[in-house]
Amino acid sequence: MPSLAAEVFTTAITVTLCFVGLFGNCCIIWAHAFDRHLRHKICYIVTVIAFLHAVCLLNELYLEVRQLRFHGSSRSECFRQTCIYVFVFMAQAAMFLMLAVDHLFAVTIPLK
Numbered sequence: 538m539p540s541l542a543a544e545v546f547t548t549a550i551t552v553t554l555c556f557v558g559l560f561g562n563c564c565i566i567w568a569h570a571f572d573r574h575l576r577h578k579i580c581y582i583v584t585v586i587a588f589l590h591a592v593c594l595l596n597e598l599y600l601e602v603r604q605l606r607f608h609g610s611s612r613s614e615c616f617r618q619t620c621i622y623v624f625v626f627m628a629q630a631a632m633f634l635m636l637a638v639d640h641l642f643a644v645t646i647p648l649k
Contacts, residue, residue: 552598555594559598562588563591565584566584579639582632589632593626596622600618
């Protein structure tokens with residue numbers, strides 16, 4: 538079992554990286570909302586991926602805060618958080634697949 542110092546250090550690193558990721562995702566969403574040059578299909582896909590990733594990061598932050606405060610979670614709360622995380626994670630994976638297929642079609646069957 539890891540020591541308390543190791544858990545706090547790991548949590549601090551995780552929270553820091555989550556905030557950096559949230560800042561980056563918010564910048565992508567903000568840029569897409571206010572820049573007319575980013576109104577293309579690929580930019581919409583990237584924006585949706587950024588939004589889904591932001592939801593994943595917010596879920597991670599919520600779980601880390603619960604862990605830092607040493608609060609236990611009931612089964613229903615844990616199940617709800619896990620369902621949200623798994624659904625958003627799978628939606629994000631589907632969007633990455635759509636992005637890859639879009640690039641594949643753009644390379645193999647280019648429009649003239």
